[in-house]
Amino acid sequence: MSPYEDLIIDHWRNPRNKGTLEAPDVDVTEANVPCGDVVRLQLRVRDGAVEDVRFDGRGCAISMAAASLLTEMIKGKKLEELQGMRQEDILDALGGVIKPRLNCALLSYRTLRKALDSLGARERIRGQKAGAEEKT
Amino acid sequence: MRNVCDDFPVLQREVSGRPLIYLDSGATSQKPKQVIEAVARFYRETNANVHRGLYQLAVEATELYEEARGRVAAFIGAHPEETIFTRGTTEALNLLAYSLGEIRVGPGDEILVTVMEHHANLVPWQVLSQRKGAILRAVGITSEGELDLEDFRRKLTSRTRIVAVTHVSNVLGTVNPIPEIAEMAHGVGAVVVVDAAQSVPHMEVKVRELGCDFLAFSGHKMLGPMGIGVLWGRREHLEEMPPFLTGGEMIREVWIDRATWNDLPYKFEAGTPPVAQAVGLGAAVDYLQGLGMEEVRRHEERLVAEALEGLLARDYVEVYGPRDPGKRGGVLAFNLRGVHPHDVATLLDQEGIAIRAGHHCAQPLHRLLGVPASCRVSFYVYNTREEIEAFLSALDRVWEALGK
Numbered sequence A: 001m002s003p004y005e006d007l008i009i010d011h012w013r014n015p016r017n018k019g020t021l022e023a024p025d026v027d028v029t030e031a032n033v034p035c036g037d038v039v040r041l042q043l044r045v046r047d048g049a050v051e052d053v054r055f056d057g058r059g060c061a062i063s064m065a066a067a068s069l070l071t072e073m074i075k076g077k078k079l080e081e082l083q084g085m086r087q088e089d090i091l092d093a094l095g096g097v098i099k100p101r102l103n104c105a106l107l108s109y110r111t112l113r114k115a116l117d118s119l120g121a122r123e124r125i126r127g128q129k130a131g132a133e134e135k136t
Numbered sequence B: 001m002r003n004v005c006d007d008f009p010v011l012q013r014e015v016s017g018r019p020l021i022y023l024d025s026g027a028t029s030q031k032p033k034q035v036i037e038a039v040a041r042f043y044r045e046t047n048a049n050v051h052r053g054l055y056q057l058a059v060e061a062t063e064l065y066e067e068a069r070g071r072v073a074a075f076i077g078a079h080p081e082e083t084i085f086t087r088g089t090t091e092a093l094n095l096l097a098y099s100l101g102e103i104r105v106g107p108g109d110e111i112l113v114t115v116m117e118h119h120a121n122l123v124p125w126q127v128l129s130q131r132k133g134a135i136l137r138a139v140g141i142t143s144e145g146e147l148d149l150e151d152f153r154r155k156l157t158s159r160t161r162i163v164a165v166t167h168v169s170n171v172l173g174t175v176n177p178i179p180e181i182a183e184m185a186h187g188v189g190a191v192v193v194v195d196a197a198q199s200v201p202h203m204e205v206k207v208r209e210l211g212c213d214f215l216a217f218s219g220h221k222m223l224g225p226m227g228i229g230v231l232w233g234r235r236e237h238l239e240e241m242p243p244f245l246t247g248g249e250m251i252r253e254v255w256i257d258r259a260t261w262n263d264l265p266y267k268f269e270a271g272t273p274p275v276a277q278a279v280g281l282g283a284a285v286d287y288l289q290g291l292g293m294e295e296v297r298r299h300e301e302r303l304v305a306e307a308l309e310g311l312l313a314r315d316y317v318e319v320y321g322p323r324d325p326g327k328r329g330g331v332l333a334f335n336l337r338g339v340h341p342h343d344v345a346t347l348l349d350q351e352g353i354a355i356r357a358g359h360h361c362a363q364p365l366h367r368l369l370g371v372p373a374s375c376r377v378s379f380y381v382y383n384t385r386e387e388i389e390a391f392l393s394a395l396d397r398v399w400e401a402l403g404k
């Protein structure tokens, strides 16, 4: 059998950054409901960069390997850089994924986008509050 | 049974550089050249709309369409007037939930289904219950994966108006005891709707022996084309029921403000029907009768027994449904411990083996089994013991690659 890319098998068997963080700055979960895959992603942010990251979840080898790989890719990166990250980046890093499995491969990417949106919204609220305080 | 593989052109092709091993006939069957040719010949030689033209071609097309109906009706031991062509099982069940629901179900009435239903025999009844203020209840299963008849007896009440049950579960493979169910249901005055999508293709089914009131199945799962299926119903019910779709063909007289309905079965066949597909289904029925349905059933029982034994012998596999091949149809659902079914399907695909992975349109059942999804293999006339062996040894390689 030509199995999955060795990289996928490796990350499936030995997931990196798996677990949970104490007091993360953001903690989001996304799921592929029809297949039951779930990814939880936690980030600690310092000086506009990802200081630490953990993922947790369950699902197929592709979704779990992609999540593990993603944590390696984003650790230490500036949030602005992550905003520019594209789907293709994770797919390329995985060595290509067949069409029917794209959803599995991109679950953790969607989770990351949710985390960034949630951080961004918080920044905006903080900005608005600061603006409002200046006015009073 | 004679080796029929040569009749199936698609089985001659390769996938991932290997000969295709197709183990997903429960989703749709492959088509023999006799069926493909019947469809092509219709378009080449006879294509015309039916029941309308006065010219030779239209007369011939109509004859072919009605001949096909006659053959399908005879196949299930039914009258042609009670045999309605639909787009498939799903449409047939929706037709019933609408038309039968209209005359039989009112506020506070009960509809009884089972937890092993395909969504096609569940969601239409949900919608009907909501529309009419009726109560939908579901019969459970035993730990063996068989219908819990005690639970059935408990949930069958004098308010039960419709019992909708699958003949063969498309996940557990369980063959349900329809004659027994029908007798009990009729005892409280309920009508019995049977989803036969997984039975009619695989075993001899005669409607009078089942004792049900309605039977629905799909042509594409029994060697026929996609887009054609059958609803059989007892005349007395069909006469009483209002039409589902309205328009051409199903009417007799039309005024601006009203219309009268055509006779059976046309009352339920609005618009231009799928004529070539019906002709193809007729050819499929011929083909199956040529093999003999008893022989088809015996062949599948042997394959199921072999696959079941192989799966049960692997301690990393969990099998769902009855252990006795005699109590099963031609489907087998299972999981590899800790491995997602999608991974199993993808890795087997790389060896040219096509299996299904997912919830198989039976989410409530999977919730009950405590898994989000499962792998499923399903067999038909063209599958062989060698294919089962190839599948089982490929499964060992999947386990080596991903098992923990």
Ligand SMILES: Cc1ncc(COP(=O)(O)O)c(C=O)c1O
Pocket (backbone or CB within 6 Å): B026, B027, B087, B088, B089, B090, B091, B118, B120, B121, B166, B168, B169, B170, B195, B197, B198, B218, B361
């Ligand atoms: C038990 C059962 N019921 C209903 C259906 C729906 O059939 P179709 O999609 O042909 O309408 C299927 C097949 O998918 C089935 O296995």
